[in-house]
Amino acid sequence: MEKKNCLILALDVTDRENALRIANEVSEYVDSIKVGYPLVLGEGLGIVKELAELAPVIADFKVADIPNTDRLICEHVFNAGADAIITHGFTGRDSLDSCVKVAEEYDRDVYVVTEMSHPGGVEFFRPVAETIAQMAADAGATGVVAPATRPERVRDIRKIIGDDLHIISPGVGAQGGSAADVINAGADWVIVGRSIYNSDSPADAAMRICNEMKC
Numbered sequence: 001m002e003k004k005n006c007l008i009l010a011l012d013v014t015d016r017e018n019a020l021r022i023a024n025e026v027s028e029y030v031d032s033i034k035v036g037y038p039l040v041l042g043e044g045l046g047i048v049k050e051l052a053e054l055a056p057v058i059a060d061f062k063v064a065d066i067p068n069t070d071r072l073i074c075e076h077v078f079n080a081g082a083d084a085i086i087t088h089g090f091t092g093r094d095s096l097d098s099c100v101k102v103a104e105e106y107d108r109d110v111y112v113v114t115e116m117s118h119p120g121g122v123e124f125f126r127p128v129a130e131t132i133a134q135m136a137a138d139a140g141a142t143g144v145v146a147p148a149t150r151p152e153r154v155r156d157i158r159k160i161i162g163d164d165l166h167i168i169s170p171g172v173g174a175q176g177g178s179a180a181d182v183i184n185a186g187a188d189w190v191i192v193g194r195s196i197y198n199s200d201s202p203a204d205a206a207m208r209i210c211n212e213m214k215c
């Protein structure tokens with residue numbers, strides 16, 4: 001993903017018409033569009049190809065299965081036109097290796113969740129976040145997902161992965177995180193959903209976030 005605005009849209013609307021309208025309105029401000037279960041379960045995987053005409057698509061399926069199932073999921077997602085996939089890391093190195101291998105075959109990206117941004121994200125993830133981040137680096141992942149709601153954790157994770165891996169960071173706006181703070185803490189991109197797609201003017205909301213980050 002090319003870094004221009006440091007902003008990724010989390011497009012968690014559930015219907016095609018809204019998804020395409022919002023994606024069109026904000027496409028000049030976002031470096032990528034993240035889609036996940038809400039939109040894909042609502043409209044099918046075909047929506048990925050339509051959105052990919054506007055911006056690279058990150059498929060946020062938080063893949064978390066045995067290596068063979070992970071491989072099948074990644075192949076489907078990349079064949080559908082996604083540029084990147086988000087996986088979990090707690091399933092272990094062999095599962096992650098499977099995703100990285102498929103991504104290499106397709107020349108696509110893999111991002112690994114380290115610690116989630118919601119309050120419950122500390123319950124089980126906190127003690128293993130650093131280990132998962134290290135594993136992502138060792139496995140050759142493109143980057144990690146780390147919480148904008150806790151910039152200090154982004155700083156900790158950056159120390160572990162160094163400068164070679166990217167950090168994409170959800171939790172800005174609706175979850176309380178600040179885009180500027182988490183970019184200053186070492187994130188490469190912020191991921192923003194509700195603050196943009198629920199706004200009366202998604203383009204203005206996206207532009208404001210870009211201006212705040214001055215990335």
Ligand code: 3DU
Pocket residue numbers: 010011012036060113115116117118121145147170171172173174175191192193194195
């Ligand atoms: O809170 P928002 O509406 O800005 O959306 C954040 C998006 O990022 C949403 O798609 C959610 O599923 C995803 N995400 C997190 O919020 C937190 C994580 O740790 C990982 C992904």
